[in-house]
Amino acid sequence: MKERQLVVVGGGPAGMAAALAAREAGVADVLLLERDQHLGGILNQCIHPGFGLHHFKEELTGPEYADRFAARVLADPGIEVRLKSFAVKLTPDRRISFLRPGALEEVQAGAVVLATGCRERTREMIPIPGTRPAGVYPAGLAQKMVNMEGWIPGREAVIVGSGDIGLIMARRMALEGVLVKAVIEIQKSSRGLVRNVVQCLEDFGIPLYFQHRISMVRGRDRVESVDVVRVDDEFRDIPGSDFSLSCDTVLVSVGLIPENELLEMAGALIDRKTNTPVAPDVNLTSLPGIFACGNACKVYDLADWVTRDSQLAGRMAARYLGVADL
Amino acid sequence: MKRRMTCIECPQGCSLEVEADGSRFIGVTGYKCRRGGAYARQETEAPLRTLTTSVLTSGLELKMLPVRTSRPIPKARLFEAMAAVKLIVVTSPVKAGAVIAPDFLGLGVDLVACRPLLKK
Amino acid sequence: MVRDVIIIGAGISGAAIARELSRYRLKVLLLEKEAEPAFGVSKSNSGIIHAGTQNPPSSLKGWLCVEGNRLLREELAADLGLHFVQCGQLIVVFDLADLPELDKIKAEGEALGVKGLEIVDRAWLDAREPNLGPEVKAALYVPSAGIISPYRFVYALVENAVRNGVRLETSSRVTAVRRRPEGFEVVAGGQVFRSRFVVNAAGLYADEVSAMAGAPTFKITPRKGEEYLLDKKREHIANHIIFPLPSKTSKGILIIKTSDGNPMIGPTAHETPDKEDLATTDAGLAEVLAGARRMMPSLDRSDIIAYFAGLRPASGKDFIIRHEDAVPGLVNVAGIQSPGLTSAPAIAVMVAGLLKERGLPLTPKEEFHRLRPRPVHLFQVPLEETARLIEKDPSYGDIVCRCELVSAQEVRDAIRRGARTLDGVKFRTRAQSGRCHGGFCTTRIIKLMQEELGLPVTAVSKRGPGSELIKDERK
Numbered sequence: 001m002k003e004r005q006l007v008v009v010g011g012g013p014a015g016m017a018a019a020l021a022a023r024e025a026g027v028a029d030v031l032l033l034e035r036d037q038h039l040g041g042i043l044n045q046c047i048h049p050g051f052g053l054h055h056f057k058e059e060l061t062g063p064e065y066a067d068r069f070a071a072r073v074l075a076d077p078g079i080e081v082r083l084k085s086f087a088v089k090l091t092p093d094r095r096i097s098f099l100r101p102g103a104l105e106e107v108q109a110g111a112v113v114l115a116t117g118c119r120e121r122t123r124e125m126i127p128i129p130g131t132r133p134a135g136v137y138p139a140g141l142a143q144k145m146v147n148m149e150g151w152i153p154g155r156e157a158v159i160v161g162s163g164d165i166g167l168i169m170a171r172r173m174a175l176e177g178v179l180v181k182a183v184i185e186i187q188k189s190s191r192g193l194v195r196n197v198v199q200c201l202e203d204f205g206i207p208l209y210f211q212h213r214i215s216m217v218r219g220r221d222r223v224e225s226v227d228v229v230r231v232d233d234e235f236r237d238i239p240g241s242d243f244s245l246s247c248d249t250v251l252v253s254v255g256l257i258p259e260n261e262l263l264e265m266a267g268a269l270i271d272r273k274t275n276t277p278v279a280p281d282v283n284l285t286s287l288p289g290i291f292a293c294g295n296a297c298k299v300y301d302l303a304d305w306v307t308r309d310s311q312l313a314g315r316m317a318a319r320y321l322g323v324a325d326l
Numbered sequence: 327m328k329r330r331m332t333c334i335e336c337p338q339g340c341s342l343e344v345e346a347d348g349s350r351f352i353g354v355t356g357y358k359c360r361r362g363g364a365y366a367r368q369e370t371e372a373p374l375r376t377l378t379t380s381v382l383t384s385g386l387e388l389k390m391l392p393v394r395t396s397r398p399i400p401k402a403r404l405f406e407a408m409a410a411v412k413l414i415v416v417t418s419p420v421k422a423g424a425v426i427a428p429d430f431l432g433l434g435v436d437l438v439a440c441r442p443l444l445k446k
Numbered sequence: 447m448v449r450d451v452i453i454i455g456a457g458i459s460g461a462a463i464a465r466e467l468s469r470y471r472l473k474v475l476l477l478e479k480e481a482e483p484a485f486g487v488s489k490s491n492s493g494i495i496h497a498g499t500q501n502p503p504s505s506l507k508g509w510l511c512v513e514g515n516r517l518l519r520e521e522l523a524a525d526l527g528l529h530f531v532q533c534g535q536l537i538v539v540f541d542l543a544d545l546p547e548l549d550k551i552k553a554e555g556e557a558l559g560v561k562g563l564e565i566v567d568r569a570w571l572d573a574r575e576p577n578l579g580p581e582v583k584a585a586l587y588v589p590s591a592g593i594i595s596p597y598r599f600v601y602a603l604v605e606n607a608v609r610n611g612v613r614l615e616t617s618s619r620v621t622a623v624r625r626r627p628e629g630f631e632v633v634a635g636g637q638v639f640r641s642r643f644v645v646n647a648a649g650l651y652a653d654e655v656s657a658m659a660g661a662p663t664f665k666i667t668p669r670k671g672e673e674y675l676l677d678k679k680r681e682h683i684a685n686h687i688i689f690p691l692p693s694k695t696s697k698g699i700l701i702i703k704t705s706d707g708n709p710m711i712g713p714t715a716h717e718t719p720d721k722e723d724l725a726t727t728d729a730g731l732a733e734v735l736a737g738a739r740r741m742m743p744s745l746d747r748s749d750i751i752a753y754f755a756g757l758r759p760a761s762g763k764d765f766i767i768r769h770e771d772a773v774p775g776l777v778n779v780a781g782i783q784s785p786g787l788t789s790a791p792a793i794a795v796m797v798a799g800l801l802k803e804r805g806l807p808l809t810p811k812e813e814f815h816r817l818r819p820r821p822v823h824l825f826q827v828p829l830e831e832t833a834r835l836i837e838k839d840p841s842y843g844d845i846v847c848r849c850e851l852v853s854a855q856e857v858r859d860a861i862r863r864g865a866r867t868l869d870g871v872k873f874r875t876r877a878q879s880g881r882c883h884g885g886f887c888t889t890r891i892i893k894l895m896q897e898e899l900g901l902p903v904t905a906v907s908k909r910g911p912g913s914e915l916i917k918d919e920r921k
Binding site for chain 1: 724725730731750751754832840842844845848849851853854886888889903908909911914915916919920921
């Protein structure tokens with residue numbers, strides 16, 4: 001079995017920052033595994049601006065932000081990048097198995113940084129009752145369809161959740177000519193940045209309903225309409241307040257969950273509610289030599305903070321390997 | 327006349343109070359940095375937005391190339407810009423920052439690539 | 447062309463009958479109204495292979511269930527490459543005063559020929575089912591019960607039937623059945639098909655099909671069931687299928703192991719007049735959670751990753767499997783609610799017998815392909831086996847669905863075996879059925895479907911015409 005000094009799982013902003021910081025701290029040999037065909041992770045589909053104001057002191061789009069790191073990673077002879085490589089197994093003593101087209105490989109890592117990002121909470125987790133027709137998509141999936149593939153999923157959309165992804169997709173769909181009928185938010189205020197409420201909804205005249213929820217999805221084959229109802233402070237439906245919105249698409253943007261299934265497989269302690277590693281400090285896990293950073297560690301508001309903390313994770317791994325003082 | 331406005335220059339989202347007479351800017355309070363003041367004036371006189379979208383490619387490793395305007399453009403022309411973007415097909419490899427359409431819509435701004443893209 | 451038999455409905459009953467008839471030198475047509483087999487009642491099945499308990503000893507479904515269970519365990523699972531897991535079943539009581547009820551179920555099961563039944567106490571349960579709550583006092587252990595993937599069971603039967611010469615026509619809803627002196631004319635999907643015999647296995651619509659043919663002899667009343675699937679990470683919360691003692695009104699909310707690993711809780715049971723009412727409800731979720739948590743209090747709503755509703759095609763208490771003498775040549779297979787999945791292999795043999803009695807010659811084919819190669823599922827094999835598979839075909843190392851570990855090769859294989867829709871790929875491979883619910887893999891699967899089937903993206907659908915996923919494409 002091949003031995004590698006540091007293995008970083010995930011080539012998004014967290015993994016790239018950790019790999020680069022570990023190198024700067026003196027780690028000679030880094031293997032970076034990325035399941036996609038490019039570095040950058042979810043930033044590749046985040047084509048809107050809003051990245052880098054803290055880290056680079058200028059406003060960049062997601063792909064621009066990713067490219068600044070990717071260019072450095074690819075230019076560094078001490079970082080071996082393996083694309084289309086999917087880690088399937090991690091043991092507590094840091095053996096990693098990964099699949100790629102053509103091979104199953106196994107490596108023994110001196111230290112591991114898991115930068116596996118997060119996934120979207122789904123319709124099923126809220127849950128939204130009703131039928132299960134085509135046209136109900138996690139907002140991030142719709143973002144990938146529109147921005148990466150040029151596929152427009154629908155013509156009339158209702159968006160559930162006023163977090164930043166929901167707001168940004170409202171604008172994106174509106175720009176693509178989709179009629180965005182409403183953003184539905186069960187809380188009293190938006191979890192997204194207030195600038196996004198302005199430039200994503202107000203600019204396009206999209207109504208935002210606070211303290212409302214979708215009580216029913218209707219349609220057999222494709223979404224035909226949703227029932228919306230107002231809720232009180234205890235999230236109970238207010239009788240008689242319901243109304244219907246016709247639409248062919250529902251985008252669900254109701255939060256993110258750290259992806260720590262690999263870490264869980266290794267036997268690390270995971271908080272069942274947040275799906276984050278149980279550990280005394282940021283980037284640590286309950287297993288020595290295995291670190292978790294970026295959105296796998298906790299869900300961050302800004303990619304800039306992911307970069308900052310993931311750089312720390314790279315340095316922590318270097319210190320664990322005995323090549324650097326923190 | 328006074329109106330409230332949220333600054334969108336950065337994630338802080340300062341709440342501004344702008345005094346204006348129609349599109350004639352008179353004054354502003356509530357901003358925490360220089361950009362807030364400039365934003366209030368601009369937003370009153372002629373709102374600007376940076377357009378980010380993606381353009382179709384042919385023969386390159388991704389189907390769509392993310393692009394942006396090099397500077398903000400008039401908000402009122404966003405949909406016109408979107409229509410123009412849909413007519414563009416990028417067929418040669420690009421570097422990040424490469425100009426895809428110079429002087430886009432005659433606005434004095436360029437449409438630029440947000441990432442490098444190689445041949446398939 | 448006049449066929450020997452037209453089977454209406456490619457759910458579990460129709461599929462099993464088609465496969466059974468494909469043993470003989472017959473021309474058989476299988477008609478399905480949906481885009482793919484198993485898209486009706488069968489797709490919402492719990493996947494339980496019942497032992498035969500909880501059926502009255504004199505019932506038709508009682509002995510068909512026991513016999514179907516035997517056929518599946520002893521023959522079909524191996525022949526068709528099915529992943530059948532004989533995990534056993536527990537029927538639990540919350541009050542020791544209910545023990546006589548368990549004794550009664552045991553006696554009735556034994557009368558039907560169910561073997562190995564045993565009343566077990568709390569100590570037995572603590573050793574084998576540690577997550578049961580304190581309210582559970584004792585149980586009836588039913589060792590011959592097990593679990594299977596209901597749709598993959600249907601796909602295996604249909605694939606093998608087609609391999610043996612049965613013709614399958616999908617997206618072919620039957621709109622007329624006419625009795626002619628020499629047989630039947632069946633109008634479906636705008637085409638006219640002729641046959642000597644018709645087997646009506648039309649599920650929720652069996653009453654309408656029978657009436658079309660001239661035998662309005664029964665009515666199907668849908669009974670809705672909502673089911674909630676848990677994350678695969680919770681696979682080991684239960685080691686058996688766990689039933690509460692049935693009440694007078696309901697079989698109760700179950701904790702169901704599934705053959706793919708995700709535990710499931712449900713189903714509700716409420717009559718509905720609407721044959722298309724597949725909506726889940728707030729009330730249904732509350733009912734299911736309360737019922738399941740009574741047996742296992744550690745179950746949490748946050749473990750739920752998916753849910754669906756299905757309709758049982760009920761008509762009275764027992765199955766209706768009979769030749770309609772008023773319409774010679776018409777065999778009805780109706781009211782096939784639970785335990786229909788288990789009973790299907792036995793129903794198929796029974797239907798073949800009914801057809802033979804009415805003059806259909808059953809001459810065995812010289813070359814009947816009994817075996818169907820088992821599809822590869824990476825999630826079912828150890829890593830060493832995965833390595834061997836990748837060596838043979840690199841695409842097994844190209845992971846499409848990360849939550850459920852499904853490779854591009856498995857998706858292609860599913861399409862080559864007949865998947866035509868996103869749901870068809872999901873049911874065959876599990877891609878999109880995990881915790882991210884397709885958030886990461888849907889675009890890739892759509893692209894693989896485009897490659898394999900030569901479709902524009904706007905023609906790729908979730909479950910057939912009308913459920914297309916993408917409205918417009920930049921191109």
